[in-house]
Amino acid sequence: MTRRTVRIAMNGVTGRMGYHQHLVRSLLAIRAEGGLDLGDGEVLWPEPVLVGRREPALRAIAERHGLTHWTTELDAVLTDGTDHSCDIYFDAQATSARVAALERAIAAGRHVYTEKPTATDLVSALALARRADAAGIRHGVVQDKIFLPGLRKLKRLVDGGFFGEVLSVRGEFGYWVFEGDWQPAQRPSWNYRSEDGGGITIDMFPHWEYVLHELFARVTSVSAHITTHVPRRWDEHGTPYTATADDAAYAVFELADGTVAQINSSWAVRVMRDELVEFQVDGTHGSAVAGLRRCRVQHRSTTPKPVWNPDLPGTESFRDQWQEIPDNAEFENGFKAQWELFLRHVALGEPYRWDLLAGARGVQLAELGRRSSAEGRRVDVPELVL
Structure with missing residues (x-):
């Protein structure tokens, strides 16, 4: 076996997501x-270079x-010939610091892989995608939900024509923070x-945006109500502060194929469902x-016929009328699965579509959702091109 080393600067590994999902459960796994088997007797060995502000x-x-x-100096991983120089720059920092760091990595000619959102505004997100393309580097954005077992099973149903004509999608996400x-x-x-x-x-x-786009069709319009339910919170030091950002968003998305998707997102809701996020898809x-x-799932051939009668107590166990979809495969951690695809993209040039333009589509939807709520x-959500 021949081992090829790829050095990956990991900025933001002192945070929960950067440490657990990207470092421990992905690259260290x-x-x-x-290492990652590239075929033909070659293995790719990821060598993390930890980057952050807190040296201890x-x-x-x-x-x-x-x-x-490890280093507290970003330039040390972007400059050739230094002890910490890297081939790939990965960003899991707070969103406000992301654009400037990605711009520096792109300018240095490094391949970039980043958490989402890639920016807080569409202009900046598109500028990143254009700079990356012009620099000729490989670039990717974390879109982990589509690699989760539940959504991979859902994708299997979509691809197999289980739903017939898809009519609607209803999503519930959130928990009490x-x-x-x-x-x-x-x-x-x-x-x-x-x-x-x-x-x-x-x-x-x-x-x-990417869940709907990947599983069903592109989002063509959004109607949203965005609010801050809990206006006063306490920070990590116990100091009270005013919450200036939204903690709940209720939205209706229209898709290019006519499907209507309603998704509620809230950090001010108590969970009465089996998982923290669930999507119900209804088709003919x-x-x-x-x-x-x-x-x-519930197929039309096994769909019961409920009768509305508010005068009598219900006797049906509606949850028991659904059939569990088997795994039929061993599902890896979704973050690790996408890391492996991106590393193969960098090493072998294999196709990879979750790039900075895909990341910009997500920023666009958030920006237009805020506009919808404000106005x-x-x-409408126009199709993005570089």
């Missing part, structure tokens, strides 16, 4: 398997996992400050409910 935290992570390369006074919040305080790139719309609408031939891992009207 690939290393634990002996970086050193602790490196020591914990036996890594030797504690305010931070009497219980610590589960999300960082910057998520609730618009000046720091926070807000559930810019966080979740990019997800909904059948329906499905998919979450992160599970997917259940109280339905807004």
